[in-house]
Amino acid sequence: MNQICYLDNAATTKSAPQVVERMMKSFQEDYFNPSAMYKPGLTEEKVIQGCKAHLMAAIHGKGDAERQIIYTSGGSEGDNLLIRGILDRKRPALLESGTIVTTAIEHxxxxxxxxxxxxxxVKVIWLPVDEEGFVDPKDLAQAVDAHTLLVSIMGVNNELGTFQPLETxxxxxxxxxxxxxxxxxxxxxxMKCPIDVEKAKLDGVTLCGHKINGPKGIGAVYLREGWPIKPLIFGGGQEHGLRSGTENVQGIVGFDEAVKFWESPEVIERLCQYRSYVADTLTEALEHVKILGPEDEERxxxxxxxxxIDGVRGEVLLHACEAQGVYISTGSACSTHKKEKHQVQKAIGLSPSYTEGTIRISFSALTTFDEVKRGVDVIVGEAQKLRKFAKFIK
Structure with missing residues (x-):
């Protein structure tokens, strides 16, 4: 069995050792219900409040973190809570006359x-994107008017890495x-690209733990004070009635520890080097390869x-690499069960031959250069084999 080389961190990440350590300690010692009236329960409540304050600082939010940060089970719940929570409070007449706006490359x-x-x-305006995955500000300006109820724009695309200018x-x-x-x-x-909810005038933001070496099953949303939403989950009234259910204390502290892990500037410096190395190696070793997304490192x-990769089917290459212990993907893990594939590639106007040959490579704070080097060597080698085989059967 080949040693695992995991390069599919946009799908999920391995929990960092310090995350696991803090969670295990919490499982053993901090098992009290935060809603309990006795001292250990109140202590757990303070722990959660501290984690919320840390999360709020990470997105440069202002005001009461305890009320504006709401813990969820992850990104999907968070998106649904904010979007449905806002729209389901609207009167039917407003929904009939209003519009909602999003992009062609959303999760x-x-x-x-x-x-x-x-x-x-409900009238939906789907904003197109250019070949790098960017929304044209002029298109957004044309789409928004006095009848627009909600705009949702993915900050960083999960396949292209496109970092939208949210402040603009x-x-x-x-x-x-x-x-x-x-x-x-x-x-x-x-934790991979800077975000300032105040400068960007964001009213709601969805976050998740397992994409940054934290545990699965924990996420959070930022909801600007003054915006009432309709809850998805009713019950005991936790999170100020917006997300009932006993708080996942162990997930919360694990998420908090993951944020700390990613706060080191060294992490982003390494990831920039990894991405450049992979892009350079693939384009030098293989002909007819396109690196998708923005050329500008800051964007x-x-x-x-x-x-x-032209002339290679991405799914076949994925399994060829898997046989060598290298794990990559062909796109969003959350789209693999859907009939409609290659949504992003179609949106950026990629030709069919290149679309079929698209693979996604992604890194985490735990990824090492040895992993990256071995992984890209295997990808190049298997792609060359598949191209030779394709020519042979023709």
């Missing part, structure tokens, strides 16, 4: 919600309609990239 947790509202008769978009949206709710799914960007995430 399924946003796209499927918008499709659901579209089926129910926030100004456009609020200048044209101060009452429009501005949301961003920032699951892939959190992309260093943690995820896609390469389109």
């Amino acid at each position: 399924p947790a946003v796209r499927e919600v918008f499709l659901d509202y579209e089926k129910r008769g 978009f926030g100004k456009i949206i609020k200048d044209q309609n101060p009452n429009c709710f501005f949301h961003s799914d920032f699951v892939q960007g959190f 992309r995430s260093p943690a995820v990239m896609s390469a389109a």
